[in-house]
Amino acid sequence: MRMAPIAAAALVAGYGFAMPEALAQHAGIARTDLQRHDLDAPGREVVQVRVELAPGVAFPRHRHPGEEIIYVLEGAMEYRIDGEPPVTVKTGEVFFVPTGAIHAARNIGSGPAVELATYIVEKGKPLVELVP
Numbered sequence: 619m620r621m622a623p624i625a626a627a628a629l630v631a632g633y634g635f636a637m638p639e640a641l642a643q644h645a646g647i648a649r650t651d652l653q654r655h656d657l658d659a660p661g662r663e664v665v666q667v668r669v670e671l672a673p674g675v676a677f678p679r680h681r682h683p684g685e686e687i688i689y690v691l692e693g694a695m696e697y698r699i700d701g702e703p704p705v706t707v708k709t710g711e712v713f714f715v716p717t718g719a720i721h722a723a724r725n726i727g728s729g730p731a732v733e734l735a736t737y738i739v740e741k742g743k744p745l746v747e748l749v750p
Contacts, residue, residue: 646672650733656741665737665745671695673731676724679749685738686715694729697723720749 652666662684668691671677679700688697694708700720707713715721725731737745 623742646675652717657738661741663739665739667735667737668732669735670730670732673725673727677722679720679722680746681718681749682737682739682745682747683743684717684737687736687738688713688715689734689736691732691734693716693725693729694724694727695723695731695733697721710733 634690646683648670652668654663654665656663663710671693688695688706689712690709692708692709694712696704696706697713697715698704698721699715706726739745
């Protein structure tokens, strides 16, 4: 699996969460920040991002300070949560990543893969933490 060490940073740019400068951009990933709002649940916020990956592009292992709800808008993605078998998710299908679960994802199709990522996370924590 080809891992792109800076791919996860594409998810957080523009949200004020600190990431190393070297992780600022990556070829093959286009990200559109859609919204970020406080929730009625104290200390929680929702963040929504549209992410497009070129064929073969992958996110490295990482985790989030809350749940990630994924809806694949186009293409096919393979998601790997540590300790579980890989799961292929295609256009129109969904995938759930529990709080703190270490996971990675990659585009396994021959064309672009696009996902709508919705995060229900602890406010004030970095959205993405890379894991070696």
